[in-house]
Amino acid sequence: MEAIKEHTGKVFPLDRSNVDTDQIIPKQFLKRVERTGFGQFVFYNWRFDDDGNTKSNFELDSDKYKDASILVAGENFGCGSSREHAPWALLDFGFKVIIAPSFADIFYNNAFKNGIILIKADETQIEEWMAQAKDGTFHPHVDLVNQTISDGEKQVPFDIPSYHKEKLLNGWDDIALTLLLDDKIKAYEEKQAARV
């Protein structure tokens, strides 16, 4: 995955809780055998009607939010299915950062593995940012090294697990890291084989 240290971008406020991965990428688009090309289908059933026309009540495709790269959402974002197509679709669409009060466990792991920065923030702060994003007055700079979100006036610190941070900053591949521990895996397997 690509290393990421910081990001500045336009925010799309998704003022909904419990956004499940069926909404992020509906199942009819899970049949591709590649990792790419899912962005066009992100939030499909909310963005488009059955004939493929843009729905007016979901603003992701409006000029106001064109090229948004930061998603601010409600609690328990990414619940449901384990499909990694969800972070693939979000990333492919252009989202580099997702900010929410909480994330579902499987999505949380999946997103980091693809180089998306996930930030947990408290609900009051999220509500403030949602309102600012709707007014078009929130253009944050996310600094992963110093763990801050700033919008010119205010600087808000955030927590992120150190191992996720390290991997994002370096663009490290998990499998390559684990294979460095191959002798430990072998030793474990030998011990198990001897037990049986």
Add this chain to the structure above:
Amino acid sequence: MGKGKTVIEKIWETHVVHSEPEKPDLIYIDQHLVHEVTSPQAFEGLRLNNRKVRRPDLTYATMDHNVPTANREVIKDEISRTQMETLRRNCEEFGIELADMHHPDQGIVHVIGPQLGLTQPGRTIVCGDSHTSTHGAFGALAFGIGTSEVEHVLATQTLMQSRPKTMNVKVNGDLPAGVTAKDLILAIIAKFGVKFGTGHVIEYTGEAIRSLSMEGRMTVCNMSIEGGARAGLISPDETTVEFLRGREYVPEGEAFEQKTKEWLSLASDRDASYDMTLEIDAQEVEPQVSWGTNPSMVVPVSGHTPSIDDVENKDEVRRALEYMGLQENQPITSIEVDHVFIGSCTNSRLPDLVNAANIVKGHKVKQGVRAIVVPGSFSVKLQAEELGIDQVFKDAGFEWRESGCSMCLAMNDDVVPAGGRCASTSNRNFEGRQGSGARTHLVSPEMAAVAAIEGNFMDVRKFQTGVLS
């Protein structure tokens, strides 16, 4: 704080390959299950990096999400066919055992694992599918993973995982007659919400859990993810042992007796402590029906949809009612369905079908209702046919299908049309889950059978006694 350990801790501690402060543990995976939807990109990743599958012998694949259930020979969607072909080629190339669409061991991955005895107490089991929690019914630590993690397990047979917190969900007393494992897990999620289990592994304990069959336990553990927990499990006991005796991948004779001792010793110690404990009274559980668009939006069949005034999450409830085409404060029994689906990794095992058939026998599916039964595996289908259950369903007007995931997520041709309303024994009532614009009501197989006959929801206990109040 007791000194004893939970089954969760016992399994975790024996699977840690490597541990460092401030980092997740590296844990060993005993059994990796693979299906066609979440694996192609993982195999592609191996090829791009010139990596092998470390332990093909601990890996088992099947096709379930895309397979046609009406006629195995007719795959209308070319991309579905490609995905299944891709799995076949990948299994050949990497030497992985595959139960393909025509194989006698084919079925929904979470049905065949236990059926074959690949699912055993104490094992760490993963699959690129969130309902992998199902296997926890056997006292295994089983959880769903993403495709990057699938690739990681294929390449290393391990996973980087943070040690989970433990949660005891204690079900006191016994379930009332006519109330099922499905009703219990729906009631648990209705009570505690869709994220109560986040960051935790749940152990289900208590009298009601002990009394459940293995199939009932699988139904409960299956929906752990709907409460936010990646894994849910139940300590192994004699019920577990008897289910596994004689299964294909389970040892025989003296070796089995040895295994039995090992398995039973995994049960949580009496003085074990948990990071969190929640309790529910089994006696208060009634047959449940979901009314909304997430699995906590559930009420007893005797209940109503919520009133907007009574809830805190007004926008969410309003949007859910609108999507579902329901009024606030509407009696559940007034909701009419046009589709009924009996199947999925939650409720497609033999006892599920037998129990539904016992309701259906001698009745007809209501005119205007399309009802289908999709057995969880080829083996379940055969056993049901030997018992004559297929005929009971067919006589009543149900369609009797080949095994697969089918209408649970409608990746094949089994789709509920936009605006259609389905009583479904599956696990997710998300918007569009069973088809774009489709409306899903989650219920038990018994309640689905009654809905098929009546055309609307009705308490199965009243249906059985014929006493309507």
